[in-house]
Amino acid sequence: MSTQGNVIQVCGLGKRYARHATPLDRMQALLQGREDEQGFEALVPLDFSIRRGECFGIIGRNGSGKSTLLKLFCGIISPSAGRVTLSGRALGLIELGAGFQPDFTGRENAHINALVQGLDEDEAAQRMPLIEEFADIGPYFDRPVRTYSSGMYARLGFAISAHVDADILIVDEILAVGDTSFQQKCAKWMRQFRERGGTVVLVSHAVRDIAALCDRALWLDRGEMRSLGPADEVAAAYQRAMMAEQDTGDSAAQAAPPAEGPVSEWQGQMKLHQGWYDTAAKGHGHGGAVVIDAGFFTAEGARAETLEGGADMILKIRARATRDLHAPILGFIFRDSNGRNLFGDNTYMTTREKPVRFAAGQVFEAEFHGTLPFLPVGNYTLAPSVIEGTQEDHVQLHWVENAVTLQVSESPVEFGLVGVPMKAIGRGMQ
Amino acid sequence: MSSEPVISVRNLTKSFASASHGVDALSQALWPRPAAKPEVVLKGVSFDIQRGEALGIIGRNGSGKSTLLKLICGVMRPSSGSVSCSGRLATLLELGAAFHPDFTGRENARYVASILGLKEEEFDSIVGSIAEFADIGPFFDRKVQEYSSGMYARLAFAVNIHCAPDILVIDEALSVGDILFQVKCFSRLHRFRAEGGTLVIVSHDDTAVRALCDRVLWLDRGRLVALGATDHVCGLYQASTAVAQASSGSEEAPKAPLDEANLVQGRSEVIDNGRFDPDSLAEPLHEGSVSGLRCWQDSDNPGLLEGGGETHVVFRYAGPALPGLKACFLLRDRLAQIVFGACAPLRRNSEGAHLDARFCFDLPWLVSGEYVVEALVVVETEEGAHRLVDHAAPVPLEVKTTHISHGLANLRMRTISIQPVPVRFSEVG
Numbered sequence: 118m119s120t121q122g123n124v125i126q127v128c129g130l131g132k133r134y135a136r137h138a139t140p141l142d143r144m145q146a147l148l149q150g151r152e153d154e155q156g157f158e159a160l161v162p163l164d165f166s167i168r169r170g171e172c173f174g175i176i177g178r179n180g181s182g183k184s185t186l187l188k189l190f191c192g193i194i195s196p197s198a199g200r201v202t203l204s205g206r207a208l209g210l211i212e213l214g215a216g217f218q219p220d221f222t223g224r225e226n227a228h229i230n231a232l233v234q235g236l237d238e239d240e241a242a243q244r245m246p247l248i249e250e251f252a253d254i255g256p257y258f259d260r261p262v263r264t265y266s267s268g269m270y271a272r273l274g275f276a277i278s279a280h281v282d283a284d285i286l287i288v289d290e291i292l293a294v295g296d297t298s299f300q301q302k303c304a305k306w307m308r309q310f311r312e313r314g315g316t317v318v319l320v321s322h323a324v325r326d327i328a329a330l331c332d333r334a335l336w337l338d339r340g341e342m343r344s345l346g347p348a349d350e351v352a353a354a355y356q357r358a359m360m361a362e363q364d365t366g367d368s369a370a371q372a373a374p375p376a377e378g379p380v381s382e383w384q385g386q387m388k389l390h391q392g393w394y395d396t397a398a399k400g401h402g403h404g405g406a407v408v409i410d411a412g413f414f415t416a417e418g419a420r421a422e423t424l425e426g427g428a429d430m431i432l433k434i435r436a437r438a439t440r441d442l443h444a445p446i447l448g449f450i451f452r453d454s455n456g457r458n459l460f461g462d463n464t465y466m467t468t469r470e471k472p473v474r475f476a477a478g479q480v481f482e483a484e485f486h487g488t489l490p491f492l493p494v495g496n497y498t499l500a501p502s503v504i505e506g507t508q509e510d511h512v513q514l515h516w517v518e519n520a521v522t523l524q525v526s527e528s529p530v531e532f533g534l535v536g537v538p539m540k541a542i543g544r545g546m547q
Numbered sequence: 548m549s550s551e552p553v554i555s556v557r558n559l560t561k562s563f564a565s566a567s568h569g570v571d572a573l574s575q576a577l578w579p580r581p582a583a584k585p586e587v588v589l590k591g592v593s594f595d596i597q598r599g600e601a602l603g604i605i606g607r608n609g610s611g612k613s614t615l616l617k618l619i620c621g622v623m624r625p626s627s628g629s630v631s632c633s634g635r636l637a638t639l640l641e642l643g644a645a646f647h648p649d650f651t652g653r654e655n656a657r658y659v660a661s662i663l664g665l666k667e668e669e670f671d672s673i674v675g676s677i678a679e680f681a682d683i684g685p686f687f688d689r690k691v692q693e694y695s696s697g698m699y700a701r702l703a704f705a706v707n708i709h710c711a712p713d714i715l716v717i718d719e720a721l722s723v724g725d726i727l728f729q730v731k732c733f734s735r736l737h738r739f740r741a742e743g744g745t746l747v748i749v750s751h752d753d754t755a756v757r758a759l760c761d762r763v764l765w766l767d768r769g770r771l772v773a774l775g776a777t778d779h780v781c782g783l784y785q786a787s788t789a790v791a792q793a794s795s796g797s798e799e800a801p802k803a804p805l806d807e808a809n810l811v812q813g814r815s816e817v818i819d820n821g822r823f824d825p826d827s828l829a830e831p832l833h834e835g836s837v838s839g840l841r842c843w844q845d846s847d848n849p850g851l852l853e854g855g856g857e858t859h860v861v862f863r864y865a866g867p868a869l870p871g872l873k874a875c876f877l878l879r880d881r882l883a884q885i886v887f888g889a890c891a892p893l894r895r896n897s898e899g900a901h902l903d904a905r906f907c908f909d910l911p912w913l914v915s916g917e918y919v920v921e922a923l924v925v926v927e928t929e930e931g932a933h934r935l936v937d938h939a940a941p942v943p944l945e946v947k948t949t950h951i952s953h954g955l956a957n958l959r960m961r962t963i964s965i966q967p968v969p970v971r972f973s974e975v976g
Contacts, residue, residue, distance in 0.1 A: 134693055157685075159693065180686060254609060256586065264588075267610030267719060268702035268751075289696060299608065300675060324917075324945055356825045356850040401786040435968065447965060450954070455886075456757045456778025460954035464965040473965055480968040487960040490911070498778075509969065517783045531823045533877065533887035535956040540857070541892040541907040 123166040124285055124316050125190065125207075129199030131162035150524065157458055161184040161341045162198050169205075169284075170525040172317045174331030174348050176355050183289075184338040191317065191378065205284030205316070206235060219263035223254065226262055234281040244280045251302075252276035262282070272299055279306050285316045288531050295337040298408040310379050328352040386490045387426030387536070389413075392521055393426050400517040402502075406442060410435040411501035412521050413489075426491040426528070427538060434501045436515070444472035444509070447483035459535060465507065479525045491536030497523040551633075552595035553714055553745050554619060558600065559628035559751035561589040561614050561769075588614045590769045591628065598713075601746040601758035603777065605784050612749045613770040616718055619747065634713025634745070635663055639703055644698070652683065655691055656706045663710045673709045680731075681705035697725070698900035704732050719752075724916035726881060726943045733759075733883030737826060755953075757781060758882040801872045823924065825877055828935040832926075836865015840876075840922045840939040844910075854948030854961060862922040862939055864893060864902045869936070871927040874904035878920050879941075886913065886956055891911065893924065910946070912957035919942045 134157045135146070147252045160182045167173045175183050189193045189201055217226045227248050231241040249258050256263060264275065277285065286307075311317060321327055329333050331348035336355050343358075344351050395411050413421040413435045424430060434447045448463025462481045474480050502516040530536030562585040589611045593805070596602050604612050617623040618630055620638050646655045656677050662672040678687045681701040686694060707715065715736075736759065740746060750756050756763060756777065763780035765772045767787075818973045840862040843849045852858060860876045877888030893902050904922075923938040937963075948957070 134689075157689070157693075179695055179701065179728075181685065184695035189831055257609065260563065264586075266609060266611075266613035268613075272608065291592055353804065353851070356945060357848070359850065377647075445965075452778065454778075456776075456781055457754075458954050460957045462958070462963065464963055467963045468965060474574065475967060481965065482968050483963065483965045485960045486962045487958050490956070490958060500782075513786075516786065518779075518786075531888075532825055533885045533891065535887050537887045537889065537908050537911060537956075539889050539891075539906055539908050542889075542905065 122168045123202065124169045124205050125167035125318070126202040126204075127163055127165050127199070129162040129164060130160065130186075130196050130201050131158070131198035132160040132182075132189060132194065132198040152419040157341050160189070160337075161225045161406060162543040163342050163401075164199075165335065165342070165345055166315060167318065169316055170311065170314045171332045172311060174327035174334035174351075175318065175320045175337060176334055176352065177337035178359075180339075181337040183337055185340075186337070187289055187318070187320055196356075203285060206276050206282060207287060208281065208283035217262045217270070217273070220261050223252065223262055223265075223269075224249070226273065227277050231281050232315075234283065236281060245442075247528065248280050251279055253299075254490070255476050256398060263276055268299070274300075274307075277302050279310075283315070283541045285318065285430050286310065286316045290444060291318045314320065322353045324356050386529065388526050389424040389426070389489065389492065389497075390524045390526060391421055391424065392523065393420075394521055395519065398517050398520045400520075401513055401517040402513040404499055405440050405505060405514040406436045406438050406445060406503045407528045408434060408501045408503055408515050408517050408520065410482075411499060411517075424489050426489055428489055430489040431486055432485040432487075433482055434503075436503045437480045438475045440477045442475045442505060442514075444468070444505055444507070445475060445481070445514070446506075447481075447501070448504070449485075449499055449501045452498050452500065452536065453492075454498075457534065459479055459492075460490070463502075463504075469507075491530050491538060492525050492528060493530040493533065493536065494525050494528045497525065499523065550784060551598060553598045553633050554596040554747070555629075555631045556595070556619070557593050557629045559589055559592045559615070559617060559618060559630060560587065560626050561611075561623070562587040562626045569887075574928045575667075580638050588769050589618070589625075589766075591942055592766075592769075592771045593628075593833055594764060594771065594774055596745060596747065598745055599740070599743045601740055601748065603756040604747065604764040604770075605751075605756060605763055605781070606766035607788070609768075610766045612766055613718060614769075615766065616747070620716055625727075625743055630892060632714065635711065635714065636664055636714040636865065637708055637710055637712035637966075638718075639706040640716070640718045646702070649690055651690055652681070652687040652694075652698075652702050653678070655702065659706045659782050663712065665710055671862050677709045680709065680735075682728075686875055697728075698940075701728060706736055708732075708739065712744065714747065715739060716747045718936045720747045726919060727941060729881050729917075730879055730883045731940065733881070734826075736826045737883060741747045741827070750958045753781060753785070755882055758884050804905075805858045823890070823925075823927075824931050825875065825888070828923075828925065831841060831935045833937060834865055834869065835924060835936050837862055837864055837924050837937045837939040839863040840920065842876075842920045842942060842943050843943060850943065850945055852910055852944055852946045854915075854946060854957070855908055856910050858908055858910045860906040860920060860922070862904055864904065864924045866924075866936065868893075869901075871924050871929075872936070873913060873925050873927055874922070876904075876906060878918055878944075880918055880955065881916060884955075886918070887911070890925075912948045912954075913946045914955060914957075915946060915948050918946055920944055 125430050135143070158307050175186060185194070189196055190203065193297065197203070218229070223228070224245065227245065228241055231244060236244065241520065252258060254269045262270065265273070306484055307317065317405055318333060319327070328349045330528045333346060333347040334351040335342060336344040336351050344354055391413055400408070412432070413424055414431045414433050415421050416431065432449065434449055436447060438445070444467045446463050446468065450461035451460055453457050462485055495537055498519045499521040500516065500518050504511045505514055506512055528536065564585050573791045592615065606612050606613060615622065617640070618625050619632065620636065620640065645659055647658070650658065653674065654675060656672055681687060683701055684696045684752075686698055691702070693698070736746065746758060746759065748756070762775060763777045763779050765784050773783050790827040800968045842847070842852070842858065843862045844856045844858050845851050862874070862876070864874060873890045874893045875888060875890040877885050881884055889906055889908070891904060891906070893904060919941040921938060921941045924936040925933045926936060927933055
């Protein structure tokens with residue numbers, strides 16, 4: 118078989134940690150060349166390869182050997198059996214900021230890292246402005262990294278990785294550090310990297326990430342390969358196994374619908390009282406449109422005073438254009454008293470194919486028809502907004518926090534953020 | 548409720564000399580000369596944290612959040628101003644930062660406990676609980692250098708939460724580990740709060756801040772921009788980031804005004820309406836047992852649920868048919884918040900051997916991600932109080948929802964339309 122397209126070749130790769138009771142014991146073992154009996158096999162010898170341009174996922178529970186495998190890839194630890202061959206320049210983002218010298222500035226650390234990664238002095242100097250720009254940490258780039266926040270560490274680390282011409286990027290868990298705008302910047306860079314033929318090796322607990330991002334995946338279990346194949350299949354198999362493990366054995370029922378059971382309605386009603394649209398509520402945005410009304414309305418078009426859980430609802434948002442609008446989107450978020458976003462929607466999908474336009478001075482409105490959910494007793498708020506652009510890339514024209522306050526005075530919902538009506542509740546004896 | 552502050556921050560300022568080189572710093576020390584202007588990372592910040600409160604600290608990268616935490620924890624000294632803390636303060640700053648790689652998990656746990664002021668006997672009495680909570684098996688007695696990042700996180704959380712801290716300071720450290728462990732940690736944090744513990748948490752995760760915090764402090768370029776009720780301050784912050792993004796990287800400070808309205812010092816009210824709260828149940832009576840919990844939509848992929856799909860939950864109760872017996876299930880998100888659940892009376896059924904509880908419902912359009920489902924059996928007394936009989940181990944689930952939204956339990960609208968409003972109807976009364 119040709120290994121032309123393989124950038125990582127793993128042959129009989131294994132890692133065993135020796136276990137000795139005391140340092141003296143360790144010394145004796147070393148001198149006598151004796152095998153330790155209570156050693157621990159972190160990785161049972163494996164064989165596989167990773168192709169160029171592939172996104173390769175590694176999944177498994179805590180302690181399954183994922184991190185050990187990555188450390189072997191990066192050469193941080195040496196294998197006790199077999200070997201791993203990497204063709205191309207590999208870069209590991211294993212622990213954030215690992216490899217930074219705390220007393221050196223960001224620029225100095227970037228320089229050292231670039232040289233370690235095999236760039237020459239000229240190349241390093243040439244990349245420096247790019248790294249500085251990508252990291253976007255302002256004057257901190259010339260300060261010792263010990264003064265950095267964890268977010269700045271992450272920014273610097275990723276900025277360096279992005280500019281040293283690595284062929285293989287090895288990432289342990291998705292970078293959860295950093296604010297949203299930086300995360301988006303990293304995600305965009307990763308996409309471009311793969312389009313250029315870069316290879317990504319990704320370790321994650323999240324089955325979703327593996328299935329969504331990777332082409333193929335390896336499932337490790339207690340240091341052994343359980344499965345290797347298309348990412349979605351491996352992820353699904355892994356998930357099934359995790360489920361089965363949870364199963365205590367005396368399963369209450371097989372996958373059959375409830376055999377009996379009367380349809381159970383909620384033992385009571387939910388009443389939601391709606392306040393007026395607060396014209397004095399704080400709004401913000403860049404202007405271009407003003408929200409002038411929002412709330413629940415009756416089918417006859419009047420503002421609803423009281424609504425019932427499970428009944429049809431009509432939610433309207435009305436706004437006035439103060440300039441010509443090309444692709445306005447009306448939306449809302451419904452929150453509980455702690456500010457948790459319970460539900461929300463907008464008109465983006467409705468107008469995505471055919472954006473609507475409104476002239477300055479024109480009034481326009483959105484209608485959302487649905488079923489009012491059951492909510493626990495408490496206070497709620499409605500925040501309407503008008504934006505322009507697309508869901509991903511837009512400008513907020515006007516957004517009004519707490520525009521409408523609502524209250525649930527009685528409810529059958531005993532606990533939870535929302536109530537979900539049961540279609541059937543069954544009881545049985547076996 | 549007592550209102551004594553446990554952390555008192557007064558006019559706190561921190562600046563770093565901007566000597567960039569070791570050589571610079573040395574020459575500066577030997578031959579003092581007019582130094583370059585020091586960088587001020589925290590400027591005259593004052594606030595109090597009350598006992599039992601959960602305070603969130605938000606702000607962009609580089610706004611001074613980490614510096615503030617380090618000053619609160621005493622790992623850094625202020626340039627001026629003061630921080631006073633009363634009580635035992637445990638930190639989860641950078642994961643495992645306090646661990647020594649050559650020591651075992653157990654040795655590191657003992658070390659951290661001694662730093663937190665626990666006596667040797669006290670440590671001996673909690674070490675079993677630490678090992679159990681961390682749940683890393685034989686690794687507890689292996690060197691920390693052999694740990695994966697997940698094991699680090701497990702050990703760090705287990706040690707800190709079991710040393711009975713009065714104040715727990717967490718810096719963005721809870722996104723590690725699998726869903727079962729995350730839910731376990733967040734449940735433990737909720738319990739810590741319920742027992743009167745004070746929480747200070749820095750996070751970029753808006754959902755987590757809204758779920759955990761009573762009040763939020765927003766820092767920007769080292770200044771306190773706003774401090775107040777969670778919803779209010781999170782709203783202001785989001786508005787400012789939206790504006791900042793739209794004006795594409797302008798260096799303007801956020802426009803949120805530092806007016807009286809922003810400086811709401813109150814706590815968000817806690818509504819106690821006497822509802823059944825599964826999180827406040829006492830230890831189980833263990834008179835019966837709950838097992839065989841399953842949750843599924845279609846039998847092909849038992850762990851995966853789709854938003855809007857018909858969903859079944861089944862479990863079994865074996866035990867005496869106590870009066871007032873109720874079977875409940877609930878679904879928690881990664882922050883251990885109960886999104887929804889349901890209860891049904893378990894009636895006595897002739898010779899009550901095994902009783903199966905079955906629920907069928909349409910799943911809300913939940914945010915895509917990981918959840919756990921839990922099952923419990925309780926007895927409801929005539930006074931309306933609940934006692935836990937037993938609960939089943941939580942089962943992890945993956946939910947996929949195609950509907951894009953920010954809502955925790957979204958709806959599917961039947962129709963959505965947008966249209967101009969004729970002029971004569973346009974003025975709303």
